[in-house]
Amino acid sequence: MGRPPCCDKVGIKKGPWTPEEDIILVSYIQEHGPGNWRSVPTNTGLLRCSKSCRLRWTNYLRPGIKRGNFTPHEEGMIIHLQALLGNKWAAIASYLPQRTDNDIKNYWNTHLKKKLKNLEPQSSTTTSRLVSKSSNIERDKSLEFASTSSSAATTYASSTENISRLLQGWMRSSPKNTNDNNNNRKAEEEGGDLIFREGFESILSFEHMNNVAWDKVAVTTENYNKKQKSDVNSNSKNNNPPLSFLEKWLLDESSAGQVEDMNQMMELSSIF
DNA sequence: AATACAGTCAACCGCCTAGAG
DNA sequence: ACTCTAGGCGGTTGACTGTAT
Numbered sequence A: 001m002g003r004p005p006c007c008d009k010v011g012i013k014k015g016p017w018t019p020e021e022d023i024i025l026v027s028y029i030q031e032h033g034p035g036n037w038r039s040v041p042t043n044t045g046l047l048r049c050s051k052s053c054r055l056r057w058t059n060y061l062r063p064g065i066k067r068g069n070f071t072p073h074e075e076g077m078i079i080h081l082q083a084l085l086g087n088k089w090a091a092i093a094s095y096l097p098q099r100t101d102n103d104i105k106n107y108w109n110t111h112l113k114k115k116l117k118n119l120e121p122q123s124s125t126t127t128s129r130l131v132s133k134s135s136n137i138e139r140d141k142s143l144e145f146a147s148t149s150s151s152a153a154t155t156y157a158s159s160t161e162n163i164s165r166l167l168q169g170w171m172r173s174s175p176k177n178t179n180d181n182n183n184n185r186k187a188e189e190e191g192g193d194l195i196f197r198e199g200f201e202s203i204l205s206f207e208h209m210n211n212v213a214w215d216k217v218a219v220t221t222e223n224y225n226k227k228q229k230s231d232v233n234s235n236s237k238n239n240n241p242p243l244s245f246l247e248k249w250l251l252d253e254s255s256a257g258q259v260e261d262m263n264q265m266m267e268l269s270s271i272f
Numbered sequence B: 001a002a003t004a005c006a007g008t009c010a011a012c013c014g015c016c017t018a019g020a021g
Numbered sequence C: 001a002c003t004c005t006a007g008g009c010g011g012t013t014g015a016c017t018g019t020a021t
Helices: A019-034 A039-044 A051-061 A072-085 A088-093 A101-119 A127-139 A154-173 A179-184 A192-204 A222-235 A243-250 A262-270
Strands: none
Touching: A019 A039, A019 A051, A039 A051, A051 A101, A072 A088, A072 A101, A088 A101
């Protein structure tokens, strides 16, 4: 007898999410906070399984997600961390809070693997040299992340982004924002209200919006912030090394590529 | 213009784990 | 101590788009 499905698959919808579904999910999470995914389909009427709801939230709708091109620094961090941790995408993502594990995994599989393979004959000795090389190659490229390399699903991708921006607008409006969140969004602060408004107006322009409980898609961020707090607490219990060290190492842009040999890499590995 | 091929990425599948009962 | 289940994770798939021929 095989493992039972995570949810009753009869009548479960699959495939890409629609804007309407996103709004329903976002409004529900806004009210109840993320978690208890099992009850989400039941309570919202979404014909999606709980896993699908969780995935959609964590990978696309969650506030603070950065979409689009990876910067050379992010790229370097991913390469460093992949060398240290292996394909532990969730662990790697925990050091790139604006990126999702899925995004990092996709980026690794589609870009970095290839890039490292191409560089391998020239420099097989150290990961960090690879980082340095790849960083240099990309250094002159734009750091902007507004447009993605592929325009796949462009129409709806922008809608998703708008939902995310809307949520960021909520987060900004909350006095409980963490310093980290504030720092991460520093660049977005300029014109933030405009972005918020644009996102909001864009969402309002969707068809079929009459069915959405807009009174629920409202001001309070209490539940979400509570969850965020508890997530911060639970993160302190995970197996990751102290962020203070990694911050020093990873977040110091100038240090990228300065670790010259594998011995140093191994020293770093030993803390894990 | 039509077709084939390659690249990208959102979403699914199934296994693993932690925690509740 | 054991079972059950929700949530988390990594691997993989398939739809879609862009590019080459």
